[in-house]
Amino acid sequence: MQTSNKDVAETAGQSIAEGKLALFGGEAAAPAFPAWPQSGPEEEAGLLEVLRSGEWGGYNPVIPELEQKFAARHGARYGIAMANGTLSLAAALQACGIGEDPTDEVIVPSYTFFASASSVLLAGASLRFADIEPVSLTLDPAAVEAAITPRTRAIMPVHFAGHPANLAALQEICRKHNLVLLEDAAQAHGAAFRGKPVGSWGDLSSFSFQASKNMTAGEGGMIVTNNEDLANKVWGLTNQGRKKGGKWYEHYVLGANYRLTGFQGAMLLAQLGRLDAQVNLRQQNAAILDRELRANPQLGLSPIGRTPDATSHAYHIYVSRYNQEALDGLSRERFVEALAAEGVPCSTGYPMVLDDQPVFQTEKLAPRVTTGDVPHSRQAVADVVWFIQRVLLGTEQDTYRLLEVLEKVRRNRGKLKSGN
Ligand SMILES: Cc1ncc(COP(=O)(O)O)c(C=O)c1O
Numbered sequence: 003m004q005t006s007n008k009d010v011a012e013t014a015g016q017s018i019a020e021g022k023l024a025l026f027g028g029e030a031a032a033p034a035f036p037a038w039p040q041s042g043p044e045e046e047a048g049l050l051e052v053l054r055s056g057e058w059g060g061y062n063p064v065i066p067e068l069e070q071k072f073a074a075r076h077g078a079r080y081g082i083a084m085a086n087g088t089l090s091l092a093a094a095l096q097a098c099g100i101g102e103d104p105t106d107e108v109i110v111p112s113y114t115f116f117a118s119a120s121s122v123l124l125a126g127a128s129l130r131f132a133d134i135e136p137v138s139l140t141l142d143p144a145a146v147e148a149a150i151t152p153r154t155r156a157i158m159p160v161h162f163a164g165h166p167a168n169l170a171a172l173q174e175i176c177r178k179h180n181l182v183l184l185e186d187a188a189q190a191h192g193a194a195f196r197g198k199p200v201g202s203w204g205d206l207s208s209f210s211f212q213a214s215k216n217m218t219a220g221e222g223g224m225i226v227t228n229n230e231d232l233a234n235k236v237w238g239l240t241n242q243g244r245k246k247g248g249k250w251y252e253h254y255v256l257g258a259n260y261r262l263t264g265f266q267g268a269m270l271l272a273q274l275g276r277l278d279a280q281v282n283l284r285q286q287n288a289a290i291l292d293r294e295l296r297a298n299p300q301l302g303l304s305p306i307g308r309t310p311d312a313t314s315h316a317y318h319i320y321v322s323r324y325n326q327e328a329l330d331g332l333s334r335e336r337f338v339e340a341l342a343a344e345g346v347p348c349s350t351g352y353p354m355v356l357d358d359q360p361v362f363q364t365e366k367l368a369p370r371v372t373t374g375d376v377p378h379s380r381q382a383v384a385d386v387v388w389f390i391q392r393v394l395l396g397t398e399q400d401t402y403r404l405l406e407v408l409e410k411v412r413r414n415r416g417k418l419k420s421g422n
Contacts, residue, residue, distance in 0.1 A: 019409040024343040026417070031407045032345030033400040038392040039218050044275060048268030060241075060261025068267045069224070071274055072209075075192070077202025078226035080233035083262035083270075084240055087188040087210025090223035091121035091158070093260060094206040097235035098182045100155045101126030104370060107153040108184075111141040112355040112379035114160040117210075118186050119356050127155070128370040131357050136378045138309050139321065139386075140167035146175055149374065156182035161190035161200050163388075164216070164316025165308055169195045169203040176205075184208065188223075191216045192281040194314035201226045206236070211266070216280065216318055216391055217273045219266035284317035284394035287401045291394075294405050295322060301408040302328040302337065303387060320389040321351075329415045336418050338387060340411045346404060347390045355379045 022028025052062055060083070069081030084090040092101075100106045106127040110119050113134045122129045132145040141159040157176055159167035169185070176183040185200055187193070188210035193200045201207040206229070209215075211222030225236045234246055235255075243257035244250070262270075292305045303322040308315050324334045334350055341348050356362070357373035393404065411418070 018403070018406040019413050021410060023340055023410065023414045023417070024345070025340050030343065030345040031403070031410055032341075033396055033403045034345070035347065035392050035400060036395040038390075038395075039213065040276070041269070041272070044272035045269050048272050049265055052264040052268045055264070058264050060259075060263060062264025062267060064264050064267040064271060065262060068271050068274070071271065072224055073201075073226040075199070075274065075277070076187075076207065076209075076226050077199040078207070079228050080226065080230065082225045082233060082236045082240055083267060084223040084225065084260045085262060086212060086221050087186075087208055087215075087223035088117040088121050088124070089260045090208045090210075090225050090236075091117065091184065091186060092125040093236050093239040094184050094208055094225050094232075095122065095125040095127060095156060095182075096239055097206070097232050098156065100182065104128060105153050106155045107151060107372075108156045108158055109141075109146055109149050109154060110158045110356070111160050111162070112357050112374060112376040113139060113352060113382050114162055114186070114356065115188070115352070116356065116359065117188070118158060118160050119359075119362070122158070123367060123370060128153070128372070129362070130154070130372040131355075131374040131376060133374060133376040133378050134162070134382065135168070136381065137306060138165045138167065138312065139163065139306060139378075139382055140165055141172065142378070143168050143171035143175060145374070145376075146172065150175075150179055150181075154179065154181060156184050158184045158186050160186040160188075161193055161316070163319035163321050164190045164193050164391075166190065166193045166195035166200050166312050166315075168309075168311065169200070170311070173203055182206075188212075188215065189318035190316045192277050192314060193312070193316040196311050197313045199314075202228070205229060206232055211270055214390070216316055217270060217277060219262070219269040219273075222262050222266050222270060224262075280395065281314065281316060284391060285315060287394040287396065287398070288315070288317050288320055290398065290401045291320060291322075291404070294402075298405070299325070300328055301405070301412055302326075302332075303408065306386070317394050318391050319351075320391075320394055322387050322389075323385045324387050329412060330419070332415045332419050334385065334387065337411060340414070340418055341407065344407045344410065346407060347393055349388050349390075351386050351388045352383060355383055
Protein backbone atom coordinates (compact mmCIF):
# COMPACT_ATOMS: atom_id res chain seq x y z
CA MET A 3 0.00 0.00 0.00
CA GLN A 4 1.54 3.25 -1.17
CA THR A 5 0.06 6.39 0.35
CA SER A 6 0.82 9.83 -0.99
CA ASN A 7 1.06 12.92 1.20
CA LYS A 8 -2.38 13.85 0.03
CA ASP A 9 -3.85 10.47 1.00
CA VAL A 10 -2.38 10.71 4.49
CA ALA A 11 -3.95 14.11 5.00
CA GLU A 12 -7.25 13.11 3.40
CA THR A 13 -7.73 9.85 5.27
CA ALA A 14 -6.85 11.67 8.42
CA GLY A 15 -9.26 14.44 7.48
CA GLN A 16 -12.14 12.00 7.11
CA SER A 17 -11.60 10.25 10.38
CA ILE A 18 -8.94 10.23 12.99
CA ALA A 19 -7.38 13.65 12.64
CA GLU A 20 -10.65 15.47 13.20
CA GLY A 21 -11.26 13.74 16.51
CA LYS A 22 -10.80 15.25 19.93
CA LEU A 23 -7.39 14.55 21.44
CA ALA A 24 -7.27 11.76 24.03
CA LEU A 25 -5.46 14.23 26.27
CA PHE A 26 -8.70 16.29 26.31
CA GLY A 27 -11.06 13.35 26.82
CA GLY A 28 -11.34 12.13 23.20
CA GLU A 29 -10.80 8.60 21.98
CA ALA A 30 -7.21 7.36 21.69
CA ALA A 31 -6.52 6.97 17.98
CA ALA A 32 -3.39 4.80 17.82
CA PRO A 33 -3.73 1.17 16.80
CA ALA A 34 -3.21 -1.51 19.43
CA PHE A 35 0.46 -2.08 18.60
CA PRO A 36 1.66 -5.62 19.37
CA ALA A 37 2.53 -6.16 23.02
CA TRP A 38 6.09 -6.78 24.14
CA PRO A 39 7.51 -9.25 25.14
CA GLN A 40 6.07 -11.88 22.82
CA SER A 41 6.09 -15.60 23.51
CA GLY A 42 4.45 -18.70 22.14
CA PRO A 43 4.38 -22.49 22.35
CA GLU A 44 8.15 -22.57 21.68
CA GLU A 45 8.92 -20.72 24.93
CA GLU A 46 6.40 -22.82 26.86
CA ALA A 47 7.83 -26.11 25.60
CA GLY A 48 11.39 -24.96 26.27
CA LEU A 49 10.59 -23.84 29.81
CA LEU A 50 8.83 -27.11 30.59
CA GLU A 51 11.77 -29.09 29.29
CA VAL A 52 14.19 -27.21 31.55
CA LEU A 53 11.80 -27.59 34.48
CA ARG A 54 11.56 -31.35 34.02
CA SER A 55 15.28 -31.77 33.41
CA GLY A 56 16.02 -30.83 37.02
CA GLU A 57 19.02 -28.82 35.74
CA TRP A 58 17.68 -25.29 36.22
CA GLY A 59 20.90 -23.33 36.46
CA GLY A 60 23.58 -22.18 34.07
CA TYR A 61 24.88 -25.66 33.35
CA ASN A 62 21.77 -26.82 31.50
CA PRO A 63 22.74 -28.00 27.97
CA VAL A 64 20.35 -25.42 26.51
CA ILE A 65 22.98 -22.77 27.41
CA PRO A 66 25.79 -24.02 25.11
CA GLU A 67 23.18 -24.55 22.39
CA LEU A 68 22.03 -20.93 22.72
CA GLU A 69 25.62 -19.66 22.90
CA GLN A 70 26.59 -21.49 19.74
CA LYS A 71 23.50 -20.48 17.74
CA PHE A 72 23.43 -16.85 18.87
CA ALA A 73 27.16 -16.41 18.24
CA ALA A 74 26.86 -18.03 14.80
CA ARG A 75 23.95 -15.70 13.90
CA HIS A 76 26.29 -12.79 14.68
CA GLY A 77 29.27 -14.12 12.77
CA ALA A 78 31.21 -15.25 15.85
CA ARG A 79 32.59 -18.62 16.93
CA TYR A 80 32.14 -18.31 20.69
CA GLY A 81 29.32 -17.11 22.90
CA ILE A 82 29.21 -16.81 26.69
CA ALA A 83 25.72 -16.37 28.13
CA MET A 84 25.61 -14.04 31.11
CA ALA A 85 23.21 -12.58 33.66
CA ASN A 86 22.88 -9.19 31.93
CA GLY A 87 24.42 -6.80 29.45
CA THR A 88 26.12 -4.59 32.04
CA LEU A 89 28.20 -7.28 33.73
CA SER A 90 29.01 -8.71 30.30
CA LEU A 91 30.60 -5.39 29.21
CA ALA A 92 32.60 -5.21 32.45
CA ALA A 93 33.73 -8.84 32.13
CA ALA A 94 34.75 -8.29 28.50
CA LEU A 95 37.04 -5.44 29.56
CA GLN A 96 38.42 -7.45 32.48
CA ALA A 97 39.15 -10.38 30.16
CA CYS A 98 41.43 -7.99 28.24
CA GLY A 99 43.16 -6.93 31.45
CA ILE A 100 41.57 -3.48 31.20
CA GLY A 101 40.95 -1.92 34.62
CA GLU A 102 43.82 -3.71 36.38
CA ASP A 103 45.32 -0.24 36.30
CA PRO A 104 42.62 2.35 37.16
CA THR A 105 44.16 4.84 34.72
CA ASP A 106 43.35 2.54 31.76
CA GLU A 107 40.92 4.52 29.61
CA VAL A 108 37.94 3.39 27.57
CA ILE A 109 36.27 5.72 25.06
CA VAL A 110 32.46 5.64 25.23
CA PRO A 111 29.83 7.77 23.44
CA SER A 112 28.10 10.48 25.47
CA TYR A 113 24.70 9.56 24.05
CA THR A 114 23.90 6.03 25.23
CA PHE A 115 22.41 4.14 28.15
CA PHE A 116 24.19 4.51 31.50
CA ALA A 117 25.47 0.90 31.52
CA SER A 118 27.84 1.49 28.58
CA ALA A 119 29.74 3.87 30.85
CA SER A 120 29.16 2.35 34.29
CA SER A 121 30.53 -1.00 33.11
CA VAL A 122 33.90 0.68 32.47
CA LEU A 123 34.10 1.96 36.03
CA LEU A 124 32.80 -1.35 37.40
CA ALA A 125 35.67 -3.07 35.58
CA GLY A 126 38.05 -0.75 37.43
CA ALA A 127 39.04 1.44 34.47
CA SER A 128 38.52 5.11 33.59
CA LEU A 129 36.05 6.67 31.18
CA ARG A 130 36.55 9.18 28.40
CA PHE A 131 33.44 10.42 26.59
CA ALA A 132 33.35 11.23 22.88
CA ASP A 133 30.66 12.65 20.64
CA ILE A 134 28.33 10.90 18.18
CA GLU A 135 27.66 11.40 14.47
CA PRO A 136 24.50 13.41 13.77
CA VAL A 137 23.04 10.93 11.26
CA SER A 138 23.42 7.56 12.96
CA LEU A 139 23.70 8.89 16.55
CA THR A 140 26.60 6.48 17.06
CA LEU A 141 30.22 7.08 18.07
CA ASP A 142 31.99 9.49 15.69
CA PRO A 143 35.35 8.04 14.55
CA ALA A 144 36.82 11.54 14.20
CA ALA A 145 35.84 12.35 17.79
CA VAL A 146 37.38 9.06 18.89
CA GLU A 147 40.68 9.85 17.15
CA ALA A 148 40.75 13.20 18.92
CA ALA A 149 40.04 11.56 22.30
CA ILE A 150 42.84 8.98 22.17
CA THR A 151 45.56 9.43 24.80
CA PRO A 152 48.53 7.26 25.79
CA ARG A 153 46.20 5.77 28.45
CA THR A 154 43.53 4.60 25.97
CA ARG A 155 43.05 0.83 25.99
CA ALA A 156 39.67 0.26 24.36
CA ILE A 157 36.91 1.82 22.28
CA MET A 158 33.29 0.97 22.94
CA PRO A 159 30.96 1.87 20.06
CA VAL A 160 27.28 1.51 20.93
CA HIS A 161 24.89 0.45 18.17
CA PHE A 162 22.37 2.91 19.50
CA ALA A 163 18.72 2.15 18.67
CA GLY A 164 19.92 -0.81 16.58
CA HIS A 165 21.87 1.30 14.07
CA PRO A 166 25.37 -0.14 13.67
CA ALA A 167 28.19 2.27 14.51
CA ASN A 168 30.85 2.96 11.87
CA LEU A 169 32.65 -0.31 12.57
CA ALA A 170 35.05 -0.18 9.62
CA ALA A 171 36.50 3.18 10.65
CA LEU A 172 36.60 2.25 14.34
CA GLN A 173 38.25 -1.09 13.62
CA GLU A 174 40.90 0.74 11.61
CA ILE A 175 41.55 3.17 14.49
CA CYS A 176 41.87 0.24 16.90
CA ARG A 177 44.38 -1.49 14.61
CA LYS A 178 46.41 1.68 14.20
CA HIS A 179 46.59 2.38 17.94
CA ASN A 180 46.58 -1.22 19.16
CA LEU A 181 43.30 -0.86 21.06
CA VAL A 182 40.55 -3.30 21.98
CA LEU A 183 37.30 -2.86 20.05
CA LEU A 184 34.35 -3.79 22.29
CA GLU A 185 30.95 -3.49 20.58
CA ASP A 186 28.04 -2.65 22.85
CA ALA A 187 25.34 -4.36 20.80
CA ALA A 188 22.77 -4.39 23.63
CA GLN A 189 20.21 -2.77 21.29
CA ALA A 190 21.24 -4.37 18.01
CA HIS A 191 20.40 -8.08 17.77
CA GLY A 192 20.49 -9.00 14.09
CA ALA A 193 21.97 -5.70 12.81
CA ALA A 194 24.74 -5.64 10.20
CA PHE A 195 27.33 -3.16 8.93
CA ARG A 196 28.24 -3.52 5.24
CA GLY A 197 26.55 -6.92 5.21
CA LYS A 198 28.61 -8.29 8.11
CA PRO A 199 26.74 -8.81 11.41
CA VAL A 200 27.40 -6.65 14.43
CA GLY A 201 29.17 -8.89 16.89
CA SER A 202 31.73 -10.00 14.31
CA TRP A 203 33.71 -6.74 14.07
CA GLY A 204 34.89 -6.23 17.63
CA ASP A 205 37.45 -8.23 19.59
CA LEU A 206 34.44 -8.87 21.78
CA SER A 207 30.79 -7.83 21.52
CA SER A 208 28.13 -7.60 24.16
CA PHE A 209 24.35 -8.10 23.90
CA SER A 210 21.54 -7.59 26.42
CA PHE A 211 18.35 -9.62 26.86
CA GLN A 212 16.79 -7.22 29.38
CA ALA A 213 13.01 -6.90 29.25
CA SER A 214 12.77 -4.09 26.66
CA LYS A 215 15.32 -5.58 24.24
CA ASN A 216 14.53 -7.11 20.84
CA MET A 217 15.28 -10.56 22.30
CA THR A 218 14.52 -11.00 25.97
CA ALA A 219 14.32 -13.47 28.81
CA GLY A 220 13.34 -10.74 31.26
CA GLU A 221 17.06 -10.30 31.93
CA GLY A 222 20.21 -11.71 30.36
CA GLY A 223 23.33 -10.92 28.37
CA MET A 224 25.86 -12.49 26.04
CA ILE A 225 29.45 -11.93 24.97
CA VAL A 226 30.38 -13.14 21.50
CA THR A 227 33.91 -13.27 20.10
CA ASN A 228 36.08 -15.02 17.55
CA ASN A 229 39.02 -15.10 19.97
CA GLU A 230 39.21 -18.41 21.85
CA ASP A 231 41.52 -17.09 24.55
CA LEU A 232 39.21 -14.14 25.32
CA ALA A 233 36.18 -16.46 25.23
CA ASN A 234 37.81 -18.69 27.85
CA LYS A 235 38.69 -15.70 30.01
CA VAL A 236 35.12 -14.36 29.91
CA TRP A 237 33.84 -17.87 30.69
CA GLY A 238 36.17 -18.03 33.71
CA LEU A 239 35.04 -14.63 35.01
CA THR A 240 31.41 -15.77 34.60
CA ASN A 241 32.04 -19.07 36.39
CA GLN A 242 33.73 -18.14 39.68
CA GLY A 243 37.19 -18.02 38.16
CA ARG A 244 37.17 -21.68 37.11
CA LYS A 245 38.99 -23.04 34.08
CA LYS A 246 36.97 -24.75 31.35
CA GLY A 247 37.33 -28.50 31.94
CA GLY A 248 39.03 -27.75 35.29
CA LYS A 249 38.05 -28.80 38.78
CA TRP A 250 34.91 -27.34 40.40
CA TYR A 251 36.69 -26.08 43.51
CA GLU A 252 39.75 -24.69 41.77
CA HIS A 253 39.64 -20.96 41.05
CA TYR A 254 42.26 -19.18 38.97
CA VAL A 255 40.95 -15.63 38.61
CA LEU A 256 38.68 -13.37 40.64
CA GLY A 257 35.45 -14.27 38.88
CA ALA A 258 31.91 -14.43 40.18
CA ASN A 259 28.65 -16.09 39.24
CA TYR A 260 27.38 -14.17 36.20
CA ARG A 261 25.54 -17.11 34.67
CA LEU A 262 22.26 -17.11 32.76
CA THR A 263 19.77 -19.76 33.97
CA GLY A 264 18.53 -22.69 31.92
CA PHE A 265 15.03 -21.18 31.92
CA GLN A 266 16.32 -17.99 30.32
CA GLY A 267 18.36 -20.01 27.84
CA ALA A 268 15.25 -21.86 26.69
CA MET A 269 13.31 -18.59 26.28
CA LEU A 270 16.09 -17.04 24.23
CA LEU A 271 16.49 -20.05 21.95
CA ALA A 272 12.79 -19.73 21.12
CA GLN A 273 13.18 -16.00 20.43
CA LEU A 274 16.23 -16.45 18.27
CA GLY A 275 13.94 -18.41 15.97
CA ARG A 276 11.80 -15.27 15.48
CA LEU A 277 14.60 -12.73 15.29
CA ASP A 278 15.04 -12.48 11.51
CA ALA A 279 11.33 -12.20 10.75
CA GLN A 280 10.97 -9.46 13.39
CA VAL A 281 14.01 -7.54 12.16
CA ASN A 282 12.57 -7.61 8.62
CA LEU A 283 9.14 -6.45 9.77
CA ARG A 284 10.62 -3.55 11.74
CA GLN A 285 12.70 -2.53 8.73
CA GLN A 286 9.65 -2.59 6.43
CA ASN A 287 7.55 -0.43 8.73
CA ALA A 288 10.50 1.89 9.42
CA ALA A 289 10.91 2.39 5.65
CA ILE A 290 7.27 3.54 5.44
CA LEU A 291 7.78 5.98 8.29
CA ASP A 292 11.04 7.28 6.76
CA ARG A 293 9.37 7.91 3.42
CA GLU A 294 6.15 9.44 4.75
CA LEU A 295 7.77 11.61 7.41
CA ARG A 296 10.18 13.02 4.83
CA ALA A 297 7.28 13.68 2.45
CA ASN A 298 5.19 15.31 5.20
CA PRO A 299 7.48 17.68 7.10
CA GLN A 300 4.42 19.46 8.48
CA LEU A 301 3.96 16.47 10.84
CA GLY A 302 6.99 17.73 12.77
CA LEU A 303 9.24 14.66 12.76
CA SER A 304 12.21 14.08 10.51
CA PRO A 305 13.72 10.61 10.62
CA ILE A 306 17.40 10.34 11.50
CA GLY A 307 17.35 7.57 8.88
CA ARG A 308 20.26 5.23 8.37
CA THR A 309 23.63 5.37 6.68
CA PRO A 310 24.15 3.24 3.52
CA ASP A 311 26.60 1.11 5.57
CA ALA A 312 23.79 0.09 7.93
CA THR A 313 22.76 -2.84 5.77
CA SER A 314 20.63 -4.22 8.58
CA HIS A 315 19.16 -1.94 11.26
CA ALA A 316 17.68 -3.67 14.31
CA TYR A 317 15.33 -0.73 15.08
CA HIS A 318 15.31 -1.23 18.81
CA ILE A 319 14.06 2.35 18.69
CA TYR A 320 12.71 4.36 15.75
CA VAL A 321 14.40 7.74 16.17
CA SER A 322 13.37 11.03 14.60
CA ARG A 323 14.07 14.67 15.31
CA TYR A 324 11.28 16.95 16.42
CA ASN A 325 10.85 20.22 14.56
CA GLN A 326 9.16 22.56 17.00
CA GLU A 327 8.70 25.26 14.34
CA ALA A 328 6.68 22.91 12.12
CA LEU A 329 4.14 22.71 14.95
CA ASP A 330 4.12 26.45 15.61
CA GLY A 331 6.28 26.26 18.71
CA LEU A 332 4.54 23.32 20.43
CA SER A 333 7.08 21.92 22.88
CA ARG A 334 8.52 18.46 22.29
CA GLU A 335 7.40 17.36 25.75
CA ARG A 336 3.80 18.39 25.10
CA PHE A 337 3.89 16.76 21.63
CA VAL A 338 5.09 13.45 23.13
CA GLU A 339 2.54 13.71 25.94
CA ALA A 340 -0.26 14.06 23.37
CA LEU A 341 1.05 11.16 21.28
CA ALA A 342 1.41 8.92 24.34
CA ALA A 343 -2.17 9.71 25.35
CA GLU A 344 -3.26 8.62 21.86
CA GLY A 345 -1.63 5.24 22.61
CA VAL A 346 1.74 5.64 20.85
CA PRO A 347 4.61 4.20 22.95
CA CYS A 348 7.06 7.08 22.67
CA SER A 349 9.41 9.26 24.67
CA THR A 350 11.96 12.06 24.44
CA GLY A 351 14.76 9.57 25.18
CA TYR A 352 17.82 10.07 27.35
CA PRO A 353 17.31 13.23 29.44
CA MET A 354 20.99 14.25 29.51
CA VAL A 355 24.35 13.35 28.04
CA LEU A 356 26.18 10.83 30.20
CA ASP A 357 28.89 13.43 30.94
CA ASP A 358 26.29 15.23 33.08
CA GLN A 359 25.01 12.23 35.08
CA PRO A 360 25.21 13.02 38.81
CA VAL A 361 27.15 9.87 39.71
CA PHE A 362 30.05 10.88 37.45
CA GLN A 363 30.39 14.21 39.29
CA THR A 364 30.98 12.56 42.69
CA GLU A 365 34.25 13.00 44.49
CA LYS A 366 34.93 9.29 44.24
CA LEU A 367 34.32 8.84 40.51
CA ALA A 368 34.97 12.24 38.93
CA PRO A 369 38.75 11.66 38.83
CA ARG A 370 38.13 8.61 36.60
CA VAL A 371 35.76 10.36 34.19
CA THR A 372 36.81 12.74 31.41
CA THR A 373 33.89 14.62 29.93
CA GLY A 374 33.99 16.02 26.42
CA ASP A 375 32.79 18.70 24.06
CA VAL A 376 29.81 16.76 22.67
CA PRO A 377 27.46 19.06 20.70
CA HIS A 378 25.83 16.31 18.63
CA SER A 379 25.02 14.30 21.76
CA ARG A 380 23.55 17.42 23.38
CA GLN A 381 21.51 18.11 20.26
CA ALA A 382 20.08 14.56 20.37
CA VAL A 383 19.10 15.05 24.01
CA ALA A 384 17.32 18.25 22.98
CA ASP A 385 15.42 17.23 19.86
CA VAL A 386 14.82 13.50 19.33
CA VAL A 387 11.60 11.54 19.71
CA TRP A 388 11.76 7.77 20.21
CA PHE A 389 9.13 5.25 19.16
CA ILE A 390 9.91 2.00 20.93
CA GLN A 391 10.43 -1.09 18.83
CA ARG A 392 6.99 -2.69 19.19
CA VAL A 393 5.52 0.25 17.24
CA LEU A 394 7.27 -1.29 14.22
CA LEU A 395 5.89 -4.80 14.80
CA GLY A 396 2.36 -3.93 13.65
CA THR A 397 0.89 -4.13 10.16
CA GLU A 398 1.45 -1.65 7.33
CA GLN A 399 -2.00 -0.26 8.14
CA ASP A 400 -0.92 0.29 11.75
CA THR A 401 2.05 2.28 10.49
CA TYR A 402 -0.14 4.47 8.25
CA ARG A 403 -2.52 4.96 11.13
CA LEU A 404 0.38 6.19 13.25
CA LEU A 405 0.92 8.88 10.60
CA GLU A 406 -2.72 9.83 10.93
CA VAL A 407 -2.31 10.14 14.68
CA LEU A 408 0.56 12.53 14.03
CA GLU A 409 -1.77 14.53 11.78
CA LYS A 410 -4.38 14.58 14.56
CA VAL A 411 -1.81 16.01 16.99
CA ARG A 412 -0.66 18.54 14.38
CA ARG A 413 -4.19 19.80 13.81
CA ASN A 414 -4.63 20.26 17.54
CA ARG A 415 -1.32 22.04 18.05
CA GLY A 416 -3.00 25.32 18.95
CA LYS A 417 -5.19 23.72 21.63
CA LEU A 418 -2.22 21.74 22.94
CA LYS A 419 -0.22 24.91 23.34
CA SER A 420 -2.99 26.72 25.16
CA GLY A 421 -3.73 23.59 27.21
CA ASN A 422 -7.43 22.93 26.53
C1 LIG B 1 23.35 0.45 25.15
C2 LIG B 1 23.14 -0.45 26.33
N1 LIG B 1 24.21 -1.01 26.92
C3 LIG B 1 24.08 -1.83 27.98
C4 LIG B 1 22.85 -2.12 28.50
C5 LIG B 1 22.77 -2.95 29.74
O1 LIG B 1 22.08 -4.11 29.61
P1 LIG B 1 21.39 -4.81 30.89
O2 LIG B 1 20.17 -4.03 31.23
O3 LIG B 1 21.10 -6.18 30.38
O4 LIG B 1 22.40 -4.85 31.99
C6 LIG B 1 21.68 -1.58 27.90
C7 LIG B 1 20.30 -1.84 28.34
O5 LIG B 1 19.84 -1.99 29.38
C8 LIG B 1 21.85 -0.71 26.81
O6 LIG B 1 20.79 -0.13 26.22
